[in-house]
Amino acid sequence: MPGGVAGRIAIAVPGGRRTGLQATAAHLVRATLEAVCFQTRNLIEAMRRDGIPEIPVLRVDGGMTANDWLMGCMADLTGLPVERAAVAETTALGVARLAELQAGLYGSLDDIAQRRTPDRVWQPSCAGGQRDALYAGWQDAVRRARS
Numbered sequence: 805m806p807g808g809v810a811g812r813i814a815i816a817v818p819g820g821r822r823t824g825l826q827a828t829a830a831h832l833v834r835a836t837l838e839a840v841c842f843q844t845r846n847l848i849e850a851m852r853r854d855g856i857p858e859i860p861v862l863r864v865d866g867g868m869t870a871n872d873w874l875m876g877c878m879a880d881l882t883g884l885p886v887e888r889a890a891v892a893e894t895t896a897l898g899v900a901r902l903a904e905l906q907a908g909l910y911g912s913l914d915d916i917a918q919r920r921t922p923d924r925v926w927q928p929s930c931a932g933g934q935r936d937a938l939y940a941g942w943q944d945a946v947r948r949a950r951s
Contacts, residue, residue: 881939888923
C-alpha cells in the first residue's frame, strides 16, 4: 500500500490556503485518510523524542476504525500493528467497566484488561524504507504549506 500514489497529500495547517489542486473526490478522501495516518506517526515520533517508552501495538477505537483500508494504511505508515477493539466505542465501555470495578464486580484494573478482545489486527506490510520516504514527503509538504 504505497501512500500518496496519486501524488496528492492532505495536510492540516492552521490558516491554510487553497490551491489550484486538480483532484477527484476519491483522491481527496484518500489523501485525507493518509493524513490521519501521517499525523498519528508524527505523534508517535514526538512521543519517542520525549522519551516515552515504545508502544508495541496501536490500539484503536471509534467510528473511523470501521474503515479496514484506513486501519491497514495506519499499520503501514506507522510501522506498528494496529489492533481494532471489538467494541467500537471503547471509551464508553471503559467508563462502564470502571463503574463495575467500583461496584466490586472486578477486583482490579488488571481484571478488566484481561477482558479486552480485539476484533482484528493489521500488521505493517510496507517496507521501512518506503514508509520513511512517504513520511518524509508528507513532512516536506507540511513545511512548504506553512511557509
